[in-house]
Amino acid sequence: MSKPVVDYSLYLVTDSGLNHPSRTLLQSVEDSILGGVTLVQLREKDLPTDAFIDLARKVHAITKKYNVPLLINDNIEVALAIDAEGAHVGQDDISCVKARQLLGPNKILGISTGTPEEAKKALADGADYIGIGTCFMTQTKSPKRTLGPIGVRTILEALPADHPLKTVVIGGIKDDNTRRVIIHSAGANGRILDGIAVVTGIVGAKDAKVASEKLHSEFKAGFDIATKKIKGDMTGRATVDSVLKSLPQLLTTLREKSPLTHHVSNYVVMNDTANATLALGGSPIMAPSAVEAEDLSNVVSSVVLNIGTLTESFVDCMYEAGKHANRQSKPVVFDPVGAGATTLRRETTRKILNAMHVDIIKGNAGEISTVASLIGCDTESIAMRGVDSLGNGFVNPAAVVQAVATRENCVVAMTGTIDYVSDGYRTVAIENGHAYQGRITGSGCMVASSIASFAAISPNDHFAAAVAGILALNLAGEHAAARSDVHGPGTFRAAFIDEIANLTPEQMLSEAKIKAI
Ligand SMILES: Nc1ncnc2c1ncn2[C@@H]1O[C@H](COP(=O)(O)OP(=O)(O)OP(=O)(O)O)[C@@H](O)[C@H]1O
Numbered sequence: 001m002s003k004p005v006v007d008y009s010l011y012l013v014t015d016s017g018l019n020h021p022s023r024t025l026l027q028s029v030e031d032s033i034l035g036g037v038t039l040v041q042l043r044e045k046d047l048p049t050d051a052f053i054d055l056a057r058k059v060h061a062i063t064k065k066y067n068v069p070l071l072i073n074d075n076i077e078v079a080l081a082i083d084a085e086g087a088h089v090g091q092d093d094i095s096c097v098k099a100r101q102l103l104g105p106n107k108i109l110g111i112s113t114g115t116p117e118e119a120k121k122a123l124a125d126g127a128d129y130i131g132i133g134t135c136f137m138t139q140t141k142s143p144k145r146t147l148g149p150i151g152v153r154t155i156l157e158a159l160p161a162d163h164p165l166k167t168v169v170i171g172g173i174k175d176d177n178t179r180r181v182i183i184h185s186a187g188a189n190g191r192i193l194d195g196i197a198v199v200t201g202i203v204g205a206k207d208a209k210v211a212s213e214k215l216h217s218e219f220k221a222g223f224d225i226a227t228k229k230i231k232g233d234m235t236g237r238a239t240v241d242s243v244l245k246s247l248p249q250l251l252t253t254l255r256e257k258s259p260l261t262h263h264v265s266n267y268v269v270m271n272d273t274a275n276a277t278l279a280l281g282g283s284p285i286m287a288p289s290a291v292e293a294e295d296l297s298n299v300v301s302s303v304v305l306n307i308g309t310l311t312e313s314f315v316d317c318m319y320e321a322g323k324h325a326n327r328q329s330k331p332v333v334f335d336p337v338g339a340g341a342t343t344l345r346r347e348t349t350r351k352i353l354n355a356m357h358v359d360i361i362k363g364n365a366g367e368i369s370t371v372a373s374l375i376g377c378d379t380e381s382i383a384m385r386g387v388d389s390l391g392n393g394f395v396n397p398a399a400v401v402q403a404v405a406t407r408e409n410c411v412v413a414m415t416g417t418i419d420y421v422s423d424g425y426r427t428v429a430i431e432n433g434h435a436y437q438g439r440i441t442g443s444g445c446m447v448a449s450s451i452a453s454f455a456a457i458s459p460n461d462h463f464a465a466a467v468a469g470i471l472a473l474n475l476a477g478e479h480a481a482a483r484s485d486v487h488g489p490g491t492f493r494a495a496f497i498d499e500i501a502n503l504t505p506e507q508m509l510s511e512a513k514i515k516a517i
């Protein structure tokens with residue numbers, strides 16, 4: 001019999017210890033197949049061979065009924081005894097080469113990998129697929145360091161794009177992280193994960209069929225978006241020209257709808273960001289407790305996460321708020337304040353980018369540079385901090401925002417004398433604003449709030465939201481600085497809030513100094 005063609009998209013890995021007490025493992029397997037599982041691995045670390053064979057036969061009877069391949073974990077003897085479709089081995093089990101010899105050429109063989117080197121070796125040793133993990137911390141595995149989508153991407157990028165080796169991700173994959181794992185791990189070489197391997201999310205779920213259906217549809221949604229990302233598909237994105245024309249209407253809509261934004265922000269700027277949000281026409285709620293983040297996610301229209309004054313409780317709240325905003329498709333604006341300054345800030349920034357999908361990253365040049373290095377942007381080719389660097393520290397700032405936006409599949413707004421915004425497809429430079437903005441604390445944080453208010457009313461175009469958010473405050477900055485009653489940063493601060501409120505939609509068009517790049 002020739003090797004079966006495998007659909008890796010939803011791969012169930014069983015674990016009797018984690019199986020929901022309301023049903024047997026066999027029921028879990030059948031329900032999950034009815035819900036869309038395309039491949040099953042029977043993993044029984046503690047069963048003696050005879051009992052393992054017995055259980056494997058029963059599972060195989062079910063999988064065969066639905067034409068779903070069954071792989072046996074680790075034990076090649078069991079795989080051969082029941083004529084399973086293949087086997088999966090770990091790094092510490094029988095070697096891939098030996099397993100292939102025993103199984104023959106027509107069985108499916110997979111191996112667990114956690115580094116680019118292991119992945120390349122698996123390819124050379126004749127594996128059909130690799131399981132890449134551990135992606136997130138799980139009940140079954142607690143490695144010292146998890147890969148996160150960024151680590152998964154590094155492994156995908158180490159593999160040749162055109163080789164038939166398939167890839168699945170494993171470790172803490174759930175319905176609420178599947179989509180972003182697939183999108184974020186998509187490699188610059190065009191490699192997209194072929195599937196997700198799930199343990200607890202299915203066998204431990206109350207209803208294995210419903211859980212599988214949800215996981216399958218999240219995988220498909222993520223795969224479609226990742227494919228578009230890889231192809232650089234502009235479908236559905238307005239041109240820069242039409243975005244600029246839409247800016248007055250965006251301000252009008254914001255004022256009509258007055259969207260509520262959940263701020264998990266820092267102690268220094270909380271009051272100013274709340275007032276700036278109100279002056280613009282939005283509604284702020286400053287809520288740093290993780291306990292109310294889920295409730296709030298039902299009523300807010302966007303979220304700002306700001307790491308300015310980092311404490312453990314702030315971080316907990318950011319994870320909760322981000323996770324629930326993702327679940328409800330509400331935009332998340334991330335402001336990695338001082339991201340490069342300390343290990344805690346770097347690590348928190350890395351964890352936030354791994355733990356949720358951030359729709360818009362807003363930062364100054366230093367912060368965006370830190371993000372770029374954390375996510376593995378090719379810093380050489382985007383020419384960061386060169387000798388001829390411009391005011392904001394990059395030889396080519398537009399290339400930096402474009403590269404980070406492409407890699408994270410989000411919008412990046414980099415502030416400074418000139419602001420740069422990109423979604424990876426469209427990039428602009430905004431030349432409005434006044435030096436006084438750089439002389440008061442929190443002007444960047446207020447920009448994040450403004451972007452979040454606009455993102456709430458522009459859910460399908462966060463690029464337009466970021467451009468509008470920056471422009472609105474920069475115009476207010478120019479107007480405030482020109483006032484005869486402004487004599488320095490103190491009077492500017494008050495006048496700035498006034499001028500945010502006084503800004504007219506028409507000025508968003510007539511005074512904008514925005515260039516497409
Ligand atoms: N010299 C300047 N000329 C024009 N606009 C400026 C200038 N300095 C800052 N701005 C504007 O101020 C806003 C905040 O940018 P900045 O890069 O200073 O933020 P930041 O460093 O993150 O601030 P903070 O950490 O205090 O919140 C942006 O809208 C930017 O355009």
Ligand SMILES: Cc1ncsc1CCO
Nearest residue numbers: 266268308309337442445
């Ligand atoms: C000054 C300062 N310190 C932590 S946060 C903050 C405000 C700028 O974001």
